[in-house]
Amino acid sequence: MIVSIAATEPNLLSIKFPFNTDLIKAIKKVPGHQWNPEHRVWQIPDIPGNKNVLLQALYDTGFFTADADQMQHAPSSTNTEKAMLQALSAANRKKDKIEPESRSALKKRYSETLAARHYSARTIQTYRHWLDRFFDSYPDSPLQKLGGVEINTFLSRLAVDEAVSASTQNQALAAILFFFRNTMGQSMIEIGEVVRAKKPKRLPVVMSRQEVRTLLEQLDGDKRLAASLMYGTGMRLMECMELRIQDIDFSLNEICIHNGKGGKDRVTMLPESLKEPLRDHLAKVKEIYSRDLEEGWGAVPIPGALDKKYPNASKDWLWQWVFPQERRWKNAETGGQGRYHMDPSILQRAVHEAALKAGITKRVSCHTFRHSFATHLLESGYDIRTVQELLGHSDVKTTMIYTHVLNRGPRGVRSPADGL
Numbered sequence: 001m002i003v004s005i006a007a008t009e010p011n012l013l014s015i016k017f018p019f020n021t022d023l024i025k026a027i028k029k030v031p032g033h034q035w036n037p038e039h040r041v042w043q044i045p046d047i048p049g050n051k052n053v054l055l056q057a058l059y060d061t062g063f064f065t066a067d068a069d070q071m072q073h074a075p076s077s078t079n080t081e082k083a084m085l086q087a088l089s090a091a092n093r094k095k096d097k098i099e100p101e102s103r104s105a106l107k108k109r110y111s112e113t114l115a116a117r118h119y120s121a122r123t124i125q126t127y128r129h130w131l132d133r134f135f136d137s138y139p140d141s142p143l144q145k146l147g148g149v150e151i152n153t154f155l156s157r158l159a160v161d162e163a164v165s166a167s168t169q170n171q172a173l174a175a176i177l178f179f180f181r182n183t184m185g186q187s188m189i190e191i192g193e194v195v196r197a198k199k200p201k202r203l204p205v206v207m208s209r210q211e212v213r214t215l216l217e218q219l220d221g222d223k224r225l226a227a228s229l230m231y232g233t234g235m236r237l238m239e240c241m242e243l244r245i246q247d248i249d250f251s252l253n254e255i256c257i258h259n260g261k262g263g264k265d266r267v268t269m270l271p272e273s274l275k276e277p278l279r280d281h282l283a284k285v286k287e288i289y290s291r292d293l294e295e296g297w298g299a300v301p302i303p304g305a306l307d308k309k310y311p312n313a314s315k316d317w318l319w320q321w322v323f324p325q326e327r328r329w330k331n332a333e334t335g336g337q338g339r340y341h342m343d344p345s346i347l348q349r350a351v352h353e354a355a356l357k358a359g360i361t362k363r364v365s366c367h368t369f370r371h372s373f374a375t376h377l378l379e380s381g382y383d384i385r386t387v388q389e390l391l392g393h394s395d396v397k398t399t400m401i402y403t404h405v406l407n408r409g410p411r412g413v414r415s416p417a418d419g420l
Contacts, residue, residue, distance in 0.1 A: 218354035232271035
């Protein structure tokens with residue numbers, strides 16, 4: 001590891017080195033230290049006391065060694081920079097290259113930092129994917145030498161060579177910046193001009209009421225009920241899959257959605273037409289739950305550390321999933337068994353096949369039910385603020401994309417061909 005110390009400005013010493021948190025802490029022990037973002041160096045006032053403090057702080061990191069006699073006879077101010085450089089260049093240096101084990105440790109700390117900030121499991125998995133992609137692009141480069149140029153090159157390659165969408169590129173950027181800023185402590189990293197994928201402005205795919213009705217008729221059982229709830233409440237796919245028994249209030253006709261997108265809670269309506277089908281469904285779920293309890297199981301995962309605060313909560317009926325999976329999962333190590341919610345891919349595949357059977361030529365997915373919910377509410381005359389609250393949007397501008405239905409556009413213009 002090489003530390004460069006030079007008098008680059010009047011009355012200031014500039015210190016430059018590969019990124020290292022221990023060395024940064026050492027620099028911060030010197031009074032009057034400051035970071036120069038333009039030249040990307042640390043600077044300290046050029047006074048004798050500061051030079052001795054800096055030298056001692058650098059030795060205290062354990063990266064460098066010096067003779068006791070050298071430490072006792074501090075050099076004069078005119079030769080300080082030269083003497084410090086000589087002492088540091090004669091020190092024991094650590095390898096610049098980070099071994100694979102070190103990268104693994106950083107990845108682990110990266111995941112722990114994300115979890116500590118309450119990022120969802122899916123977000124952590126996605127961020128780890130992009131960090132692995134970035135590491136794989138520079139397998140032989142020390143992480144201390146990676147920075148804005150390498151990030152810019154990686155992101156530009158995603159846009160130019162792989163033609164990823166703008167949102168995908170932004171997601172990769174967020175994952176990598178989180179690593180450098182929160183795991184490596186490199187808060188002032190600069191990435192310069194990034195070649196960004198052009199973000200297209202698209203209108204949401206919306207089904208007509210008749211198309212929704214026809215599609216739902218092609219589904220049956222819990223899949224039909226789940227799809228009906230997504231259309232009737234505006235829930236996202238995972239919000240529907242992660243519903244618990246206690247989230248449904250039949251008396252108030254409400255469904256409480258916990259930990260939605262952005263970690264936000266909200267309340268939406270419980271469609272009157274779905275109350276009886278939902279009651280019948282929950283009666284079947286309770287039979288499964290009771291049978292699991294009789295066989296010695298019946299526990300479900302509960303969020304955070306609530307299982308420590310309430311040890312029996314995981315077997316409580318109120319915490320059970322509204323849409324449990326058909327088979328219990330088994331822990332290969334402990335032999336314990338539990339039940340998770342329905343896998344979202346099962347419902348996605350069912351909706352896709354139902355759309356094909358219904359003869360719908362639009363690009364229909366589970367999220368299309370949410371688009372149709374918002375659009376049909378606006379068509380019915382409900383104000384946009386109400387729709388915004390039901391959807392859980394932070395900004396009304398996000399909800400305004402659905403107002404295209406209020407503008408008749410080409411449908412309001414009579415073609416001249418019709419007048420012939």
